[in-house]
Amino acid sequence: MLAARYHAAGRPLSLDDVPVPQPGSDEVRVRVRAAGVCGTELHFTDGLYAPSRAPMTLGHEAAGTVDAVGSAVSGWAEGDRVAVYYYLFCGSCRWCLRGRQNLCLAPRGVLAFAADGAFAEQLVVPAHCLVRLPESVSFEAAAPLCCAGTTAVHALAEAAVGPGEVVVVLGTGGVGLAVVQEARRRGASVVAVSRDPGRRAAALTAGAVAAIPPEDAADAVARLSGGQGADAVVELAGVSATLELATGLLGRRGRLVLVGYSADQLTVSPLSLVVSEQRVLASVGSTLAELETAVALAVAGSLTPPVADVLPLSSVNEALDRLRAGDVAGRLVLLP
Numbered sequence: 385m386l387a388a389r390y391h392a393a394g395r396p397l398s399l400d401d402v403p404v405p406q407p408g409s410d411e412v413r414v415r416v417r418a419a420g421v422c423g424t425e426l427h428f429t430d431g432l433y434a435p436s437r438a439p440m441t442l443g444h445e446a447a448g449t450v451d452a453v454g455s456a457v458s459g460w461a462e463g464d465r466v467a468v469y470y471y472l473f474c475g476s477c478r479w480c481l482r483g484r485q486n487l488c489l490a491p492r493g494v495l496a497f498a499a500d501g502a503f504a505e506q507l508v509v510p511a512h513c514l515v516r517l518p519e520s521v522s523f524e525a526a527a528p529l530c531c532a533g534t535t536a537v538h539a540l541a542e543a544a545v546g547p548g549e550v551v552v553v554l555g556t557g558g559v560g561l562a563v564v565q566e567a568r569r570r571g572a573s574v575v576a577v578s579r580d581p582g583r584r585a586a587a588l589t590a591g592a593v594a595a596i597p598p599e600d601a602a603d604a605v606a607r608l609s610g611g612q613g614a615d616a617v618v619e620l621a622g623v624s625a626t627l628e629l630a631t632g633l634l635g636r637r638g639r640l641v642l643v644g645y646s647a648d649q650l651t652v653s654p655l656s657l658v659v660s661e662q663r664v665l666a667s668v669g670s671t672l673a674e675l676e677t678a679v680a681l682a683v684a685g686s687l688t689p690p691v692a693d694v695l696p697l698s699s700v701n702e703a704l705d706r707l708r709a710g711d712v713a714g715r716l717v718l719l720p
C-alpha cells in the first residue's frame with residue numbers, strides 16, 4: 385500500500401510502497417478514506433520534534449471504513465464507517481480509567497508520533513479507538529473532527545467557556561476555525577486574530593463577531609467587553625509574540641488556554657495573574673468521549689471544521705508547503 389512517510393527533518397515526505405499492516409487480536413484495520421493535514425505535521429517535517437522512530441507514516445486525522453478485524457474484536461464489522469481516536473490508549477492506567485485517554489501513561493502509540501498514522505491507504509489501531517461515523521458525515525468532513533474538532537471541544541470544555549463570555553482565538557488555522565465554531569456554539573462572542581485576510585474571512589464565516597490583525601486585538605476586545613478584557617484567550621500559535629498578546633488581553637478571572645507550542649517561552653508575572661485571579665490552563669488533544677461529542681456535533685451541523693481543499697495522498701508535500709505558507713483557510717484533506 386501507499387504511505388507518506390517521514391524519514392528525516394527538513395526533507396519532503398516520501399511516498400513509499402509498504403506492506404499492508406495486519407491487525408492483532410484486539411485491533412482493527414481501517415481503510416483510510418480521508419486524512420486531515422494538521423499543523424503538527426510541520427513540527428515533524430521542520431524539526432521541532434521527531435517521531436519516535438523513522439521512517440514513520442504521518443497524519444493523525446483519519447476517517448474511513450473497517451477493513452479487517454482481529455480475532456478478539458466484537459462490535460465492528462468490515463465496511464463500518466469510523467472516525468479514529470489518535471491516542472492508542474491502554475484503557476487501564478489511572479488516566480484512562482478517569483476518561484482522560486489523552487494523558488494515557490502507557491499508550492500503544494500516538495498516530496504519527498509513535499505509531500504509523502493516517503497518510504496511508506490502511507491503518508491499524510486498537511478497536512477501542514474507533515468511533516462510529518453516521519452516513520450523514522462525509523469522510524472528508526469527518527477527518528478534521530479527529531484533531532481540529534476535538535481539540536476545540538476539549539480546550540473550551542477545559543476553560544469552561546459559557547454564554548455571554550468574550551473569547552479570543554489567536555491563530556485561525558484548521559484548529560482555530562473549529563475553536564471559533566465551538567466557542568460560538570457555547571454562547572460566547574468570539575474575536576479571531578490572524579494576519580491573513582483569507583483566514584480572517586473564514587473566521588467570520590465560522591461565527592466570529594470580529595476578525596482582526598494582532599495590532600487591533602486590544603481595541604476589539606475592549607470594545608466587545610466594555611473594557612473588562614477577555615474571559616478566555618485560546619492560544620494556538622505558541623510563539624512569544626502571541627503569548628505576550630494573549631496575557632495582555634485577559635480580564636479578571638480570564639483563562640489563558642495554551643494549545644499551540646513552539647520552542648518559545650511563556651513569560652508572565654505572578655502579580656498580574658494573582659491580583660486578577662487569572663488562570664493559565666493547558667489543553668492537549670481530547671478525550672475519547674470528546675471525539676464522540678465532536679461527531680455528534682457534526683451530525684447536528686454545529687461543528688463543521690472548514691475544509692480548504694481536498695487532494696490525493698500523492699500531493700501530500702504540496703499540502704504541507706501550502707500549510708507552511710500560512711494562508712490556508714481551513715483543513716487540507718488528503719484522499720489515500
Ligand SMILES: [Zn+2]
Nearest residue numbers: 422424531532
Ligand atoms: Zn493535530
Ligand SMILES: [Zn+2]
Nearest residue numbers: 474477480488
Ligand atoms: Zn492508559
